[in-house]
Structure formats: structure tokens, C-alpha cells
Amino acid sequence: MRILILIAIALFLYIIINNQLRKLKSTKPKTITEQMVQCEHCGLHILQNEAIEEDHHFFCSQQHVEANRHSKQ
Numbered sequence: 001m002r003i004l005i006l007i008a009i010a011l012f013l014y015i016i017i018n019n020q021l022r023k024l025k026s027t028k029p030k031t032i033t034e035q036m037v038q039c040e041h042c043g044l045h046i047l048q049n050e051a052i053e054e055d056h057h058f059f060c061s062q063q064h065v066e067a068n069r070h071s072k073q
């Protein structure tokens with residue numbers, strides 16, 4: 001009879017722990033949706049964190065930052 005009680009307690013704890021783990025998983029912050037931006041020079045779409053920002057404009061590469069600078073002058 002004692003074994004049955006122990007099994008019941010173990011099962012009860014198992015269910016509680018499982019629920020807690022599920023809650024922890026579901027409350028994890030969602031992966032930040034990566035914003036796409038367009039290169040001001042060639043129009044290529046790139047991720048904002050990979051883009052080079054200059055004067056509130058985004059560029060796919062340093063070359064296009066330079067190219068845009070030259071085209072403005």
C-alpha cells in the first residue's frame with residue numbers, strides 16, 4: 001500500500017514539474033522578428049542587423065554607402 005502512495009506522489013510531482021516546464025517554455029521571449037530593410041543604392045533586401053546604416057538610410061555593403069555618397073555629390 002505504501003508503494004502505491006509513493007507512486008501516486010511521484011506521478012503528482014511529475015505532472016507538476018512537467019506543467020512548470022511547459023509554462024517556462026511558453027513564457028520564453030519570442031525570437032525577435034528580424035526587420036528587413038532595403039539597400040538605398042541597389043534596392044537589395046537585407047536584415048536590419050546586417051545592414052549598414054548611414055543618415056537613416058540602409059545599405060547592403062560599405063561599397064554602396066560609398067557609392068551613394070558619391071552619387072549625392
Ligand SMILES: [Zn+2]
Binds near residue numbers: 039040041059064
Ligand atoms: Zn546595395
